[in-house]
Every structure is written in structure tokens, then in C-alpha cells.
Amino acid sequence: xxxxxxxxxxxxxxxxxxxxxxxNTPERVSAETLARVQAAMDALQYRPxxxxxxxxAMHTGLLGVVLPSxxxxxxxxCMQGIxxxxxxxxxxxxxxxxAYDLEREARAIETLLEQRVDGLVLTVADxxxxxxLDRLDAEHVPYVLVYNDTVGQPRIxxxxxxxxxxxxxxxxxxxxxxxxxxxxIRMLTGTLSASDRAALRHDGYREALEAAGIAPQPxxxxxxxxxxxxxxxxxxxxxxxxPTAIFCSNDRLALLTIRSLREMxxxxxxxxxxxxxxxxxxxxxxxxxxxxxxxxxxxxxxxAAQALAxxxxxxxxxxxxxxxxxxxxxxLARAPAAPASLSVVPSSLTSDTQGxxx
Amino acid sequence: xxxxxxxxxxxxxxxxxxxxxxxNTPERVSAETLARVQAAMDALQYRPxxxxxxxxAMHTGLLGVVLPSxxxxxxxxCMQGIxxxxxxxxxxxxxxxxAYDLEREARAIETLLEQRVDGLVLTVADxxxxxxLDRLDAEHVPYVLVYNDTVGQPRIxxxxxxxxxxxxxxxxxxxxxxxxxxxxIRMLTGTLSASDRAALRHDGYREALEAAGIAPQPxxxxxxxxxxxxxxxxxxxxxxxxPTAIFCSNDRLALLTIRSLREMxxxxxxxxxxxxxxxxxxxxxxxxxxxxxxxxxxxxxxxAAQALAxxxxxxxxxxxxxxxxxxxxxxLARAPAAPASLSVVPSSLTSDTQGxxx
DNA sequence: TTGAAAGCGCTAACAC
DNA sequence: GTGTTAGCGCTTTCAA
Numbered sequence: 206x207x208x209x210x211x212x213x214x215x216x217x218x219x220x221x222x223x224x225x226x227x228x229n230t231p232e233r234v235s236a237e238t239l240a241r242v243q244a245a246m247d248a249l250q251y252r253p254x255x256x257x258x259x260x261x262a263m264h265t266g267l268l269g270v271v272l273p274s275x276x277x278x279x280x281x282x283c284m285q286g287i288x289x290x291x292x293x294x295x296x297x298x299x300x301x302x303x304a305y306d307l308e309r310e311a312r313a314i315e316t317l318l319e320q321r322v323d324g325l326v327l328t329v330a331d332x333x334x335x336x337x338l339d340r341l342d343a344e345h346v347p348y349v350l351v352y353n354d355t356v357g358q359p360r361i362x363x364x365x366x367x368x369x370x371x372x373x374x375x376x377x378x379x380x381x382x383x384x385x386x387x388x389x390i391r392m393l394t395g396t397l398s399a400s401d402r403a404a405l406r407h408d409g410y411r412e413a414l415e416a417a418g419i420a421p422q423p424x425x426x427x428x429x430x431x432x433x434x435x436x437x438x439x440x441x442x443x444x445x446x447x448p449t450a451i452f453c454s455n456d457r458l459a460l461l462t463i464r465s466l467r468e469m470x471x472x473x474x475x476x477x478x479x480x481x482x483x484x485x486x487x488x489x490x491x492x493x494x495x496x497x498x499x500x501x502x503x504x505x506x507x508x509a510a511q512a513l514a515x516x517x518x519x520x521x522x523x524x525x526x527x528x529x530x531x532x533x534x535x536x537l538a539r540a541p542a543a544p545a546s547l548s549v550v551p552s553s554l555t556s557d558t559q560g561x562x563x
Numbered sequence: 564x565x566x567x568x569x570x571x572x573x574x575x576x577x578x579x580x581x582x583x584x585x586x587n588t589p590e591r592v593s594a595e596t597l598a599r600v601q602a603a604m605d606a607l608q609y610r611p612x613x614x615x616x617x618x619x620a621m622h623t624g625l626l627g628v629v630l631p632s633x634x635x636x637x638x639x640x641c642m643q644g645i646x647x648x649x650x651x652x653x654x655x656x657x658x659x660x661x662a663y664d665l666e667r668e669a670r671a672i673e674t675l676l677e678q679r680v681d682g683l684v685l686t687v688a689d690x691x692x693x694x695x696l697d698r699l700d701a702e703h704v705p706y707v708l709v710y711n712d713t714v715g716q717p718r719i720x721x722x723x724x725x726x727x728x729x730x731x732x733x734x735x736x737x738x739x740x741x742x743x744x745x746x747x748i749r750m751l752t753g754t755l756s757a758s759d760r761a762a763l764r765h766d767g768y769r770e771a772l773e774a775a776g777i778a779p780q781p782x783x784x785x786x787x788x789x790x791x792x793x794x795x796x797x798x799x800x801x802x803x804x805x806p807t808a809i810f811c812s813n814d815r816l817a818l819l820t821i822r823s824l825r826e827m828x829x830x831x832x833x834x835x836x837x838x839x840x841x842x843x844x845x846x847x848x849x850x851x852x853x854x855x856x857x858x859x860x861x862x863x864x865x866x867a868a869q870a871l872a873x874x875x876x877x878x879x880x881x882x883x884x885x886x887x888x889x890x891x892x893x894x895l896a897r898a899p900a901a902p903a904s905l906s907v908v909p910s911s912l913t914s915d916t917q918g919x920x921x
Numbered sequence: 922t923t924g925a926a927a928g929c930g931c932t933a934a935c936a937c
Numbered sequence: 938g939t940g941t942t943a944g945c946g947c948t949t950t951c952a953a
Contacts, residue, residue: 207679209930220940225932235938250702255677256618257930260945265614274643276844276861281639285632288660297674299657302646316655319613321565344608432848460848467850486634487845490790490818492825503634567946578924583948593922615946618929 208249210257217245228253259321268513269317270300271310271327278485279455279502280328283351286506287326294514296323305330305399311337318346324513326506328352331401332364347516349509354402356524365516366524367509371402374498374529375409375452378480381496381531382450383417386540387478390414391422391448393458395429403454406482410452422446427458434465449477449540456481456488456497463495463536474538484532493535501527566607568615575603586611617679626871627675628658629668629685636843637813637860638686641709644864645684652872654681663688663757669695676704682871684864686710689759690722705874707867712760714882723874724882725867729760732856732887733767736810736838739854739889741775744898745808745836748772749780751800751820752812753787761812764840768810780804785816792823807835807898814839814846814855821853821894832896842890851893859885 214221219238227234227242234242245251259265268291272280284300291298299322301313310329314337317325324347329335332353341348342362350366357372382390392410394403407424414421425442427434434442442451442462453459459481463473471477474493481488484499504527512522572579577596585592585600592600603609617623626649630638642658649656657680659671668687672695675683682705687693690711699706700720708724715730740748750768752761765782772779783800785792792800800809800820811817817839821831829835832851839846842857862885870880 210932211930221930222932222941223939226939229932233938238938252673252677254618254679254930256614256623256679257945258932260612260614260618260929260947261931261933263945275633275639275646276643278636278639278845281633281636281642284639284658285634285660288633288658292659297657297659297678299655300642300646301650301655302643315610319610320655321612321614432844457848460845464848464850464852485845486790487636487818490815490822491849492822494822569946579946580925580948581923583946584923587948591922596922612946615929616948618931618945619947619949621929 207254208251209254210251212249213242213245213251216249217241264323265321266296267320267322268296268298268510269314269320269322269325269327270298271313271317271325271329272300272302273305273328274302275300277457278487279352279483279500282486282502283506283509286503286508287510288506289503290507290510294510296510296514307336310335314341324348324517326351326509326513330399332366333358333360333401338364347513349513349516349522351505351509352402354405356526357405363524365512365522367505367512368402368524368526369498369500369505369529370526371405372409372412374482374500375406376413377409377529377531378452378482378498379410379413381533381537382452382478382480383413385450385478385537387450388419388540389422389446389448390419390450390452391442392424392452392454393442393462394424394426394454395458396426397424399429406454422448432461434461439465439469450537451477451479453479453481456483456485456495459495459497459536460488474536476541478538478540479536480534484530488534489532494532496534496537497532499530499532501530565612566609567612568609570607571600571603571609574607575599622681623679624654625678625680626654626656626868627672627678627680627683627685628656629671629675629683629687630658630660631663631686632660633658635815636845637710637841637858640844640860641864641867644861644866645868646864647861648865648868652868654868654872665694668693672699682706682875684709684867684871688757690724691716691718691759696722705871707871707874707880709863709867710760712763714884715763721882723870723880725863725870726760726882726884727856727858727863727887728884729763730767730770732840732858733764733810734771735887735889736840736856737768737771739891739895740808740810740836740838741771743808743836743895746777746898747780747804747806748777748808748810749800749806750782750810750812751816752782752784753816754784755782757787764812780806790819792819797823797827808895809835809837811837811839814841814843814853817853817855817894818846832894834899836896836898837894838892842888846892847890852890854892854895855890857888857890859888 210221210224213224227239275281288298303309326349328351332350332355353366354368354371355364397404411421427438459479463479466473473479481497484497488495508525515522568579568582572582582600585597633639646656661667684707686709690708690713711724712726712729713722755762769779785796817837821837824831831837839855842855846853846855866883873880
């Protein structure tokens with residue numbers, strides 16, 4: 206049984222109030238008593254009980270974090286940023302993951318609020334249409350969104366998002382492709398309707414192409430969690446007019462694409478250029494390095510924790526748009542004079558069903 | 564101000580005891596009062612305060628997690644496993660990261676214990692020589708280690724580790740290399756003294772080679788966090804007798820190695836085979852896929868959470884050794900008849916100091 | 922089936 | 938500089 210303030214008081218032969226002062230405001234305690242308290246605390250291995258303190262104080266110094274999954278390095282890095290920033294100000298962090306499941310999201314928020322976190326950092330599928338956020342607003346719970354991007358959207362009141370400018374970032378990616386002479390640029394994305402930022406990235410894709418006088422092809426949507434590309438999907442991705450470059454809405458998809466292309470005998474970047482989105486550290490360990498639009502995940506997390514701290518303090522905090530950075534990696538090269546021909550239908554287009562059947 | 568049990572009681576015209584029962588043991592409350600309590604709770608948006616409950620109950624249902632960093636996908640995945648398992652039993656999870664810093668480790672543990680977590684899951688640099696673990700033992704705090712591997716070590720009492728058999732796993736990696744005709748096999752590792760498991764992997768490397776009648780070369784140690792390989796390190800890695808295969812103590816190092824080799828014109832796996840350790844999901848998205856010894860990170864996390872639950876319940880729980888899995892990826896091929904010659908000293912061996920100077 | 926009351930560990934207002 | 942005491946929100950005896 207852990208010892209309490211009472212035990213310390215008894216042992217030091219003083220009142221609990223003085224022990225409390227010794228712990229929290231030692232300057233208001235005489236040197237002599239302070240020493241006695243110290244001795245007692247050491248002897249008893251006293252460790253203040255945060256629960257008692259928090260119950261009394263009506264706040265906890267706890268931040269609740271609700272993210273889809275740590276298996277995605279994007280969120281893992283962001284979480285690290287949150288933790289870093291929180292630890293600087295002595296806040297602690299409670300994490301719950303949701304796998305984008307609305308019901309788990311609800312439970313997570315509820316649990317965190319029962320624990321009386323001072324505020325929440327969260328990522329949801331679509332921030333403009335999330336019932337839980339409406340409730341948080343109604344209950345005046347301080348919260349900050351990460352990655353969700355409602356900045357351009359008309360909302361009153363606006364939600365505090367810490368994010369990059371997804372649309373502009375996507376435009377930059379496409380422009381980098383255009384600058385290398387690419388005209389046929391296809392987009393590969395996770396389910397558009399399931400992610401506000403994916404939709405925004407698609408907008409950027411369209412805009413950049415249209416500004417260049419090129420008619421964008423419809424994006425190829427594939428299941429967010431797949432770790433193989435189905436033959437049908439690959440076929441759609443390469444359907445005529447054969448693309449010389451592919452813009453993927455995230456790095457994971459980009460890696461998957463590169464692999465699929467190579468398996469069917471296409472060279473990256475000689476035959477097809479590929480650019481991703483996220484800037485996973487890992488992409489830069491590869492050879493060739495992955496061309497991508499890097500998001501400052503760590504800073505997104507840190508920024509969110511800081512913004513949240515201010516919201517908790519009662520400030521009105523606007524959304525924060527952090528700069529993205531185009532990484533001109535080795536998977537991006539000049540467009541080939543003529544698209545590589547696929548004389549033979551590669552095996553992966555016909556027989557790779559077994560690997561894909563999970 | 565959030566409403567409390569007292570508010571609900573007042574509004575429902577009953578005592579707080581009955582409200583408490585309505586929440587926790589509704590079967591002991593008459594249907595009629597239950598309805599009244601429900602109505603009051605809804606009207607007041609009542610949310611039970613976990614702090615009060617926990618203070619009273621003398622346990623919290625909180626698990627403390629202490630890990631080096633979530634930027635490392637190994638720990639991120641493990642953390643996801645912990646969270647998954649915890650959420651099944653209604654436990655919640657508080658995370659603190661340490662960057663392997665002993666002082667941060669101490670603070671993290673202290674903070675978590677002040678919050679009265681029921682137990683801890685942690686990874687430390689060297690479990691056999693960690694002062695904090697000794698204190699946890701002395702205070703009878705339930706805890707479980709992940710990745711740390713003291714299984715083979717004589718210790719009384721043994722610490723509960725959830726891990727793979729690092730030594731055997733390394734042996735398997737080397738055997739796979741031997742089976743492909745490799746005779747000159749070098750090992751690349753992070754600082755050996757800083758990691759009990761790296762040391763064990765090195766043991767496995769030595770053993771497997773010696774069993775095959777081959778004298779192992781000393782391992783090449785490089786800074787754990789570097790994201791470029793220094794020319795001097797690369798030179799040591801390739802020093803005669805020129806290796807035809809390289810065993811890296813983790814996947815990150817393996818990726819780095821592959822990149823460095825390719826930059827100097829060596830082909831992987833044609834000239835040099837590379838095998839890693841960890842089984843990062845990402846390694847399988849690459850082309851060629853990374854040969855590696857996969858650890859079941861998710862299950863390690865889940866297993867730890869479950870083991871911890873049992874320790875909290877008072878059981879004595881032995882260490883758990885989870886199976887590793889050899890992934891025979893594309894970066895591993897038959898040894899070349901003669902090692903590739905490096906006629907010219909590649910530029911990366913002489914001039915790449917700028918990239919490395921961070 | 923319900924209520925009164927004690928107490929979990931702590932802080933802060935107030936009195937000395 | 939120190940002590941007394943109320944009370945944060947909750948559960949759980951014990952009585953009724």
C-alpha cells in the first residue's frame with residue numbers, strides 16, 4: 206500500500222497541510238520542517254497521488270489523443286510530436302486509436318472525457334461531417350484537429366486544424382511533374398469520401414492540371430488498407446492514355462505502386478515517374494529516394510499540443526497551416542519521349558490473384 | 564462546469580448512493596428510480612468522473628507505457644498492440660517516450676506512478692543493468708518488458724520479458740545466408756553496449772558462423788540514429804575480406820546499407836546480399852522486398868498487455884518468447900562466384916562528408 | 922430498495 | 938510558519 210500525505214505528516218510529527226506545502230511551495234515552510242518532511246517522505250517512499258490532486262484541482266494536465274492508428278508512421282510521428290510538446294509543459298498524454306471507426310471514436314472520446322483530460326487532439330475521417338465534434342463544440346471541450354483540413358471550408362465557428370495546405374501541396378506535386386515534361390498524370394488515392402484531405406489533394410491535382418490546359422483523368426481509388434494492388438486496379442491505373450507519371454495521395458500507396466510497376470517490368474522513374482505524399486522518413490532511406498510532398502508530422506503534433514494548451518487556457522486559437530516541402534526524389538524524372546510499351550501482358554496483371562486475396 | 568453525481572441525485576430527488584448504484588449495478592435499483600436517474604443524467608449530460616472513482620477504488624485501470632520513441636515503427640506497432648489489447652479489457656493507456664535517456668526514463672516512470680497506473684509496459688536499453696527496474700521490483704510495481712531480452716540471463720527473480728529469441732533469430736538469418744553459399748558475412752549494428760538485444764543478435768551471428776567453421780569478423784558499430792552512413796563506416800563494412808552478405812541488426816540499418824551500397828555502384832542482391840531484422844511492414848512494400856527476420860510487433864504489444872494484466876492480478880507470469888519469422892526477401896540471393904570488384908573508389912567513399920555532417 | 926455517512930489523497934481558505 | 942477543516946466525486950458499508 207502506497208503511503209499518503211497523512212503517513213508523512215504523522216511520521217514528521219506535523220499536519221498534512223504542511224506536508225502539502227513542503228511539496229508544492231517549499232519556500233513557505235521553515236527549513237527545519239522541510240528537512241523533517243523530506244526525511245519522512247524518503248523513509249516512506251512517498252509519492253504524491255495525482256488523482257487526489259487532480260480531483261481537488263478540477264483539472265488534470267492530461268491531454269487525450271484520438272488517432273486512427275499508430276501502425277501508420279504518419280500518426281506515430283505526429284504522436285511523438287504531441288508527446289514531446291506535452292512533456293515540455295508537464296502535460297501527460299492518453300492515447301486511444303480508432304481505426305477510423307465512428308463507434309470506437311465515440312468510445313474513445315467518452316473514455317478520455319471521463320478521465321477528465323483537459324483537452325483533446327484528434328484526427329477524424331471527415332472533420333466537416335463528424336457528429337462527435339459537434340458534441341465537443343456543444344460541451345465546450347477544448348480540442349484541436351490534426352491532418353483534418355477544414356481551413357478552406359465555410360464553417361461557423363471554424364474548427365482549429367493543424368495541417369498543411371493539402372490542396373496547394375498537391376498542386377505543387379503536379380507542377381513538379383509538369384515541369385519535367387509529363388502530360389499524362391494519373392492520380393491514385395484511397396477512398397476519397399473517407400478522408401477530407403484526400404479529397405483536397407485531389408482538388409489540387411485537378412486544378413494544377415487544368416491550369417496547364419490538361420484534362421485530368423478520374424482518380425483511381427483503392428482500398429485504404431490494401432497491401433497489394435489488385436490487377437484490375439493496376440490496369441485502371443495504367444489504362445490509356447498511358448500515364449508517364451503517377452501522383453499518389455500518400456507514400457504508402459506510392460511504394461505499393463512502385464513495386465507493382467516494377468513487378469510488371471516497368472522501370473521507375475525511367476518509364477513512369479511516381480510521387481507520393483507524406484514524406485515518411487523511410488522514403489528517404491530508399492534507393493532511389495521517393496519523390497514526395499513532405500508534411501512536418503512532428504511539428505504538426507507539437508503545434509497541436511501547443512494550440513491545445515492555449516485553447517485550454519481559454520484563448521481562441523485559429524487554424525495553423527504548416528509549410529509542406531517538395532522532396533524531389535529519385536522516383537521522379539523527365540517524361541520519356543514515348544511511353545514504355547508493354548508488349549506482353551505481365552503475369553501480375555493476370556495471375557497475381559492469390560497474393561491479393563486476403 | 565461538468566455535473567456531478569450530486570447534481571444528478573438532486574435533480575432525480577434521490578440520494579447519491581442510489582445514483583451510483585444506478586450507474587454501476589442497475590439491477591439493484593427499482594425500474595422506476597432507474598428511469599428517473601436516466602432522465603436526470605441525460606438532462607444534465609452527466610459523465611461519471613473517473614478520478615473520483617479511481618481515488619476511491621485504489622486502482623485506475625490505467626497502464627503506463629514507457630518506450631524509446633514512436634518515430635521507430637517497431638515501437639509504434641508494438642504500442643498499437645498494447646492499446647488494442649488494453650481496450651479489450653477496458654484498460655486505458657498512458658504513454659511516455661524516453662529516447663533511451665535514463666533521466667527521462669526515471670521521470671516517465673515517476674509520473675506514471677504518480678498517476679497511479681496499475682502497471683507498466685516498458686522497453687529499456689539494457690534490462691539487466693537498469694536502476695529503475697530494480698526500484699520497481701523493490702516497490703512491487705507490476706511491470707512487463709517488451710523487446711528487452713533477459714531470458715537467457717541468470718537473474719533472480721527473472722524479469723518478465725515479451726520478446727523473440729533474439730539469438731536464435733540471428734542464427735536463422737545467418738544460416739539463410741550460409742545456405743545461399745555466402746562465406747564472407749559481415750554484421751552491421753547499432754552500439755552494442757546500448758542494447759541488450761543487439762548484443763544477443765551479435766551472439767547469434769557469431770555462433771552460426773562458428774558452427775559453420777567460419778571465423779566471424781568483428782561487427783561494424785554505427786550510431787543508432789544516423790540516417791546516413793559515413794564513408795569511414797562504409798569502408799569498414801566492406802573492408803577485406805570483402806563480404807558478399809551483410810546482416811544488419813535492424814531494418815532501418817538494412818535500408819541504409821542498401822542505399823549506400825547502391826550509391827557506390829554495388830548491386831543488391833547481385834553483388835551483395837543484405838538481410839535485416841525487425842520485419843517492418845514497409846520492407847515488404849519495396850522492390851525488391853527486404854529479406855529480414857520479422858518480429859511480431861503487434862503480438863508483442865498484445866502479449867505484454869495481457870501478461871501485465873495477469874501480473875496486476877497477482878499472478879507470477881513467466882517471460883514469453885514469441886516466434887520470429889524469416890522473410891526470404893529479394894535482397895537475399897546466392898553468393899556471387901567472385902565478389903564484385905570496385906575498380907574506382909566511389910565518390911561516396913571520399914566526398915560525402917557534407918551529407919553526413921548533421 | 923433506499924439513504925446517511927465515512928473516507929480515498931489532496932489543496933486551499935482561514936485562523937492562529 | 939503551521940494547523941484545522943471543508944470538499945473535489947465517487948463507492949461502499951451499515952441501517953432502515
